[in-house]
Amino acid sequence: MGLPAGLPFNETVGDTIPPNTPHAVSVSLPTWQSNVAYEEGEEWVLDKMQCGYPRFFIHKSIEKLATSIVKRHGNTESDKAMLLPSPRCADRCLEFLRTQNPTVDPSCIRHLDFVPHSDKIDNESSNLVQPRVSAALYPRELWPTAKAFWQHTGEGISSRRAEFCQHAFDEGRLVEAHSIRDSPPRVTKGPRRYQRASIDLKNGLNGNGEGKITNSVGPPDSAQFVEERYGRNLDVGLATQAKLAVRKRIAGSLTSAAELPDSLDHTDDLGRTRSRDVPGFSTDDVYLYPMGMNAIFHAHETLKATLREAESVMYGFPYVDTLKVLQKFGPGAIFYGHGSSADLDDLESRLEKGEKILSLFCEFPGNPLLQTPDMKRIRTLADKHDFAVVVDETIGNFLNVHVLPYADVLVSSLTKIFSGDCNVMGGCMILNPHSRYYSNLKSHLEAEYEDTMFEEDSVYLERNSRDFIDRIQRVNQNAEVIADILRAHPRVKQVNYPKYSESKHFYDVCRLPDGGYGGLLSATFHNIEDAQIFYDHLNTQKGPSLGTNFTLSSPFVLLAHYSELEWAAQYGCEESLVRFSVGLEDAEKLKEVFEFALTAMPNK
Known part of the structure; x- marks a missing residue:
């Protein structure tokens, strides 16, 4: 059965999601075949990719800057460079490269720090964000190890930082630190762009009125926002305000959607003394990171530094890199992939026998x-x-x-529904002031925490998140509609959604009075053929990531566990699983799109 007119064919492979967004977080993989081809490394997919999820795909602007640095400071025949936001991040990368490759000559692995040229900073520009980046140089054959560090830790630079630093590097304003006599001030700069892509959320229609759920094509993501609103360059003070607003929003003490700086003193939020309903909790307990996985990595590193060196527990089938962080950056991990009561029984038995663990990581x-x-x-x-x-x-x-009362540390990806626009990465770590470890964790972070979120990224994130509260209820409602449609169809084997899960009562323990069950769900099919037909006929945006303002679908297990499908299946993650991050579109249009894909499967 062929695809009807209006559905995405393979000509959209590799396009940014959202369209025409240079710093997009997702990439179009519109058919089942294109996902397989991506995993197999086939050129017809890889050669078309304009972007990818930033921890799995090195953005072209980052590649360009890395190549420029190697050309000027390394050996183009033997060296590659991994770009990090600070010298300390680069040191961690070097340590990982050396420990994972003990037979390689350590002197072949080094890092260079690039800083603003002191002669280029005048009184008028000293309050502006200035360029800064570090490069870990290593032999080309160590690329798989360097890529693993980039992917697992989230320490790499953002594409916006790379784009800005490239301009400064080419103009001689960004230079290797040892090439100048005095170290300049530690400040950074942001590029001249920033325009929000428009989205038709009311009707979910494409230009032909065919009911496709997608983003309407608008001006490039990098167009004019910063330059038009704030002048040609980004002021450090604005970025500081943006980060504070984001932290206050996460803490629950900022609900205003007003412009900066007015929102920071908005009368609707004045007088609030309790955030997240935990006495003593404040904005000071919220720490920003450039992406969610980086927050997870640093949570693990902080616990190792303040508690003990011991194995950690990964409880429940996790997003892939959380387990990798626990396994590769420390004494190792005990994996309870089913996340069942029997798993907790086994853990309790170990603990009663005297076994010590550092931590338990789980997703909620x-x-x-x-x-x-x-x-x-x-x-x-x-x-x-x-x-x-x-x-x-x-x-x-x-x-x-x-869930804060049950945790010592919370982590979250701000890239997802907090932002929604799919054009910026971010993450946070939150401390529970009632944790027995709070004072030690706080003291360690006060001494060691490093803010590596690029300033312009923070401005994007703050702007995107202003309507976060208004979006959540609509996403919750739409996801329930789709869950009900899928559950009613006989060709769908299982729908995974908190409201209909056997663990619903555990969710409800922490569900707020006006809270819903979220915008993410997944479905498995009775066979791969049905999953393929359904996916190919599902007229939504299709690519990695989740939490977007538009509905985004993905054959998640195929994409995340292609080389370990049998391993994933033993934990209930079957190859036929399709994951849906439901967006803000009109509910009736969403129903039409999903019902069409369901009816595309032939009767048997």
């Missing part, structure tokens, strides 16, 4: 199976046996659920 709920952990029991075990609990609340989000 999990991705992609949307199972919810028993936070009450986990908290009881943690208090009794002295280990930290780290909860990733990205999927549930803090407007739906309140």
Whole structure:
């Protein structure tokens, strides 16, 4: 059965999602075949990719700057460069490269720091964000290790930082630190762009009125916002305000959608003394990171530094790189992939026998199976046996659920629904002031925390998140509509959604009175053929990531676990699973799109 007119064919492969967005977070993989071809490294997909999810795909602007640095400061025949936002990040990269490749001559792995040329900074520009980047140089054959560091830790630079630093590098304003006598001030600069892509969320129609759920084509993401609103360059003060507003929004003490700086003193939010319903909690307990995985990585590093060196527990089937961080950056991990009561029984038995662990990491709920952990029991075990609990609340989000009382540390990806626009990365780590480890964690972070979020990225994130509260309820409602449609169809084997999960009662323990069940769900089919036909006929945007303002679909297990499909299947993550991040479109249009894809499967 062929695809009807109006559905995405393979000519959209590699396009940015959203369209015409230079710093997009997702990339179009519109058919099942294109996802397989991407995993197989086929040129007809890879050669067309304008972007990709930033931890799995090195943006072209980053590649360009890395190549420029190697050309000027390295050996183009033997060296590659991995770009990091600070010398300390570069040092961690070097350490990983050396420990993972002990037979390689350590002197072949080094890093260079690039700073603003002191002669180029005058009194008028000293208050502007200035360029800064570090480069880890290594032999080309170590590329797989360097790429693993980039992917697992989220330490790499953003494409906006690369684009800006490229201009400064080419103009001689960004130079290698040892080439100048005095170290310049530690400040940074932001490029001349910033325009929000427009989205037809009311009707979900493409230009032909065919009911496609997509972004309407608008001006490039990098067009004019910063230059038109704030002048040619970005002021450090504006970026500082943006980061404060983001932290206050995460803390729950900022609900205003007003422009900066007025929103920071908005009368609707004045007088609020309790954020997230945890006495003593404040904005000072929120730490920003350039992406969610970087927050997870630093949560793990902080716990190792303040508690003990011991194995951690990954409870529940996780987003892939969380487990990798625990396995590769420390003593290792105990993996409970089912996230079941029996798994907690086994953990309790180990602990009762005297086994010590550093921490338990879990997601609330999990991705992609949307199972919810028993936070009450986990908290009881943690208090009794002295280990930290780290909860990733990205999927549930803090407007739906309140999990802070059960955690010592919360982590979240701000790239997802907090931003919604799919054009900027961000992450955060949150401390619970009632944790027994709070004072130690706080002291460590006060001494060691490094803000590496690029200033212009923070301005994007603040701007995108102003309507965060208004978006959540609509996303919750739309996701329930789609879950009900899928559950009613006989060719769908299983729908994974917190509302219909066997672990629903664990979710409801933490669900807020006006909270819903989130915008993420997944479905498995009885066979791969049905999954392929359904996916190919599903007329939404299709690519990696989630939490977008528009509906985004992906054959998640195929894409995330292609080389380990049998391993993933034993935990319930079947190859036929399709994941849906439901957006803000009109509910009736969403129903039409999903019903059409369901009817495309031939009767048997």
